Amino acid sequence: MALLRYTRDLFLRAVCVVYLFAFISFYVQIPGLYGDNGILPAKAVLENSKHKTFADKVHYEPTLLWIASYVGLDTNYALDLLALLGSFLAFTGFVSQKFCTIPLFAGLWSLYFSLYQVGQVFVTSQWDDLLLETGFLCLLVAPLIPRKPRGLKVSPCDKINMWLVKWLLFRFIFSNGVVKLISGCPKWWDLTALSYHFEAMVLPTPLSWYAHHLPLWVLKLTAVYVQVAELALPFLFFIPVRSVRVTGFVFQIVLQMFIVLTGNFSFRDLLTVALLISLLDDNFFYKIRNAKNKSRIIPNLFSVVLHLAVCYAVYLLYQFKYNDKVGELDVKINFTKEQFNLGLQYAVITATFLGSSTLFMTILQALAKSANEYSGAVKYGNIAKTVLFAGIALVLFSGGLVPIQSLHKGTNTTIQTPQRTIYNRLHKLRAINEYGTLFNKATGVNGRPEIIIEGSNNIEGPWLEYNFLYKPGNVNHSLPFVAPYSPRLDWQMWWAATSKYQKESWIMSLAHRLLDGRPEVMALLGPSPFPKAPKYVRASLYSYKFAPQTEKYSWWRREKVGEYFPAFTKTAPALVDYLVARNLLPTPSKEAINPIWKQILEAIRLATNQLEGTLLLWSVFLAGCIVIATSTKMK
Template identity: 60%
Template sequence: MISFRYTRNLFLRAFCIVYLFAFISFYIQIPGLYGDHGILPAKSLLENSKHKTLSAKVHYQPTLLWLAPYLGLDVNYAMDVLALLGSFLAFTGFISQKFCTIPLFAGLWSLYFSLYQVGQVFVSNNYDEFLLEAGFLALLVAPLLPGRRKGSKGSPSDSISFWLVRWLLFRFLLTCGLLKFISGCPKWWNLSAFSYYFESLPLPSPLSWYFHHIPVWYLKLFAVIANVCEIGLPFLFFVPIRAVRITSFIIQIFLQISVVLTGNYNFTNLLMVTLLLSLLDDQFFYGRRKPFTKWTFIEKIVNILIYGVVFLAVVKLYSLKLNGTIIESNLDFSKDQFEFVLKQGLTITIYLGLLSLGVSILRALSISLFDVQGSGSKLFTIISTILYSAIALLLFCASTVPLASLHSTSNSTVHPSVRTVYNRLHKLHAVNQYGLFNKMVGVDGRPEIILEGSENVEGPWLEYNFLYKPGNVNHSLPFVAPYSPRLDWQMFWAAYSSYEKQPWILSFAHRLLTGRPEVLVLLDKHHSPFSQKPPKYIRAALYKYTYSSWSQRSQPSWWVRQRVGEYFPAYTKDSPALVDYLKARNLLPTPTRHNVNPVWKQILDGIRYITGQLEATLLLWSVFTAGCAIITTYAKK
């Protein structure tokens, strides 16, 4: 029996760190995004419900925030409580393994799901859904109670739980990789995508500028590596040879580190690394080195052969050729050939997945029946293994729906009952459809919305500066991850749309016109011309940003920009067009009525004041460092 006990413990504590960063990130931004005077008040969303009973409200919008009045809280303070409670639970799981149980992860998932339900446009990306689905699987990995599964090799159901984690990783990577080609994006088809990628990231890092200027043939190789890591290597997650999985783990870790260095994707890369732990077993961390045997020799040879075949396939499919000191690469397959393989391959992939899961279930049942000692312990293990097997089959069947939807042929074969199961689980975000950045955007320069304020409609117009997105061409961008600046992120997507289709952005402008401090704190206060007094007029201009050339590397400018035109016209806070627009969408601020228990209010306001003294990323790393210090202190005792 393969031991997963240490791997499971490491997985769960790492998952608590991911939750910790996610909850603190959410907490920091609650007043500016969801408060009564925030951009999209959560109270207004919940007040849209016409249901009277608690059960009907929960069915309409499943969130723990409905309990706020029963706890002496309003919606805003209730969101603070949920985020702080989630942060506390995640912190306890991080510093102590004994807290990493099913009740803890059930609480973490429920709290984050409740906040997600009122997140609106600021959670309209796959990453929050990815965390929720992974968090649902963490429930299956965690033990029921501390010490419940303290056997020397863990529980037989561990192999089933970790199989589901690998399957989620597989689906996420494969879907993201395939959609790049399915979309027909010419930049992915000619392998030139990375010539634009680093410039068009939602939130570039300080190193993005340097990677953008790497020679083109290197950038084409990056596209090849990305394709292989997302489409080819995930199939090796299920090979029953640990050396193959370990090699795949190392390659995928290299990919995640590369992404972290070149772009800010909040907590997603840390979550990916956590899920990649499912490819390992206890022997990888502390197992004694096995004596060299015939089997270990065969295992190493098979590993070399498999990756050798992968390398030769990559050379063939991407026409890799050495031309002097340059490696040339071009796709050696047509769209028709890709279509044919996709059509046949999706169905085959689903059947192979079912076969692999079936083998894992049979192995777990076999261990439960024949390897577990003690009648009581054996009965419990058999029942739990059967239960985990049934849940795994249910989740697998549901997950085939988004996978099959990648092609019309395989999508038409999905049974209606399976689709019904998927729809119900998807409502809980226990199974999701993934695939961001299918097409390369910003190929002629990244569009950026620049907000400008003035005391006179004739000008002069002064610019607002953001903390994490491009604005001032002379300002480099910081490393932000694992913090998730949702306003800056959403400004990136709004630039590819019109303000009429983004109601929140006019609500944002109105809050700036009224000088709301909870919204202003989300911006760069140190470089804001309106930190003391709001402007009378505000407007938005659309610019195209491109990186400055390599020859200008000694100059202070990181960007070159060109004004494209107006994004939205000048408004005052009392402009009838603006007021009517926001009123029709229930986005006008409402008078704050503090129906909050005074004790609650004093405690929560105090916590908000203390945490508000630190910059967001500094707060995240301070809490993390405190956790590490506690772990180190207790480890020495």
């Protein structure tokens, strides 16, 4: 039975790094997004609660913000405190393994879930859900107390808990692959989706421009790799052959590397890499002493044969043909939508069988280890502990089957009522989630939609544009690397461009804050074109396309599509009434604040405001690396 001690520890510290990035990103944007003068004040969420008693509020809308008034804080300062406390806990887990225990991860999960509860539209991206579900699993993976000295036996439950991490990894990757084809998107079916993907993604990187201009045959082959890596290879995660899982790890790491280089997807890809650690064992990182010498010829041969079979299946499922006329390789999908639909049903059934069988085998191995390698009270204690964790694993597996079985209408009808109950209750806590609903169709086929907000002191103009820090605007501005920082306003502007402003209450709130000249909100944008707040604000919808390779000084070409929202003044009845109806007008806080808390939190805020968000994030990470390096040298 392969050891998972070092692997488990590495996974826990990697999750702490992701938590660190997530909390710092959230903290930087609190005043502009959730403060009293922010776009979507968090206190409005609490004030709009229909529950009167404290117990009901905590039960139906659980968040630590409910206790803010009891510790001398208002909602704004409480948000700061929660984000700072989360950053501190994540930093301690990052720099020292001995802090990676259940109490620390309970604190991290509770704090991030509390922030998530008031995040509203800005936390609808799937990586917030993925982080909360991963953090919930860390409560099972992490030890109760600091790890024992190296050389002592580890818990038999580690195998069960790390299996749950692998099950989450499978669900996440497989779901993201399936939805691309079941959506019926013609661009994914003819393998040309990547011809538009890099241009139309929410926040492109500088390398997105170069990826977009790759030859079509390269992009098509890449699309095949994406489909195979997301649809077929995840099933190999459960093969009980170490070399197969290691190979699967390599294939997925390659995919994540390309995603990181060509797209700013916040901390999602780093979190995916952390989950991929579950495919490894301690022997991947160092040779275990006193390990029995076992022949690897048969497992390695099996791995080669298995991957050759996958390659042959790819050859059958995709038609590869060299076009002599253009001198390029062409590739097409060689199966119909009906065949895929039938295959998906069998795939879901296979996933259910592989998941249940390997989980039961893992539980039996853990029970055998508890019974055979221990004696006395320790033996019975480990057996009882294994039975407890096995029961929890079975519950989580059963609930996690719901989003997988829901992928096909044939298997959706087989979901039992107890399964749905488990899923619904755990989903409320974001402990089990559905993935793959975002980016299931190729967007921006005719150019990426982009909202350009303009201000003026005269209705006749001139109108000056507001530039954002990270999203496309000025066609000559270079594209930034942002991830793992998460600029939630820039991200949400992309989604607003695919909708109508009447359905996006937050963008009306943003317009009002610009007319009011709120510095908290202005800090989320680039330098203002106005010394003071403008009298009028309007927004236009543009279509952006990457500039051709022949243009040396422009990244984009754009064309105006039309009006997004009309010109408003600060006191325009249509704007004011719209915001009043949604309790989004800025109002001063009436909550009492402890002056000591206020002084401390304002001092920290003043210090952190000196650094731009991504620079602050990487500065803290670098500080953690220095702490680790210096502490290692001192040992």
